[in-house]
Amino acid sequence: MITTIATVAAGLLGAALIWLGTNAFIAPRAAAAFGIPAPVDHPDFLRWMQPKGVREIVPGIFIFVAMVTASxxxxxxxxxxxxxxxxxxxxxxxxxGGPKHVAYGVHAATAAVMLAVGLVLLLA
Structure with missing residues (x-):
């Protein structure tokens, strides 16, 4: 039962990553609110959203591949x-110098959830 819950949580993480990455292409200004204090209207900054999007989408897809093919x-x-x-x-x-609430509330919290789900899957 706990493995099923952790696997569903992993799937939700994968879906969230794909959604976040897709947002970097669809609405790059909105997606730019990931905590870096920068002029989000600057064309160079917006160009960096594309690799950020790919960096989110590919691991999200990999979670689903691992769910289907791996233990x-x-x-x-x-x-x-x-x-x-x-x-x-x-x-x-x-x-x-970005906002601490984003660093801890978004990024660190995501890392903590990934660690928790990963540990449950390892120990179950």
Whole structure:
């Protein structure tokens, strides 16, 4: 039962990543609110939203591939490893003088959820 709940949580994480990444292409100004204090109307900044979008979409897809093809433990290891990305994002937001509520409430919280789900999948 706990493995099923953790797998569903992993799927929700994957869907959220794909949605966030897609937003970087559809509405880059809105998606730019990930915590970096920068002029979001600057064309160079908006161009950086495309690689950010890809960086979100591909891991989201990989979660679904792992859910279908791998064991829960492999999915757990992936989530544990992948949690480094939002943890790094939190550090980048803090180092760049971005809002702490975004660094902790969005990025660090995402990393914590990924760690928790990954650990459950590993230990179940």
């Amino acid at each position: 829960p433990a492999v999915l757990g290891w992936y989530l544990l490893t992948f949690a480094l990305i939002p943890a790094g994002d939190a550090a980048i937001v803090l180092r760049s």
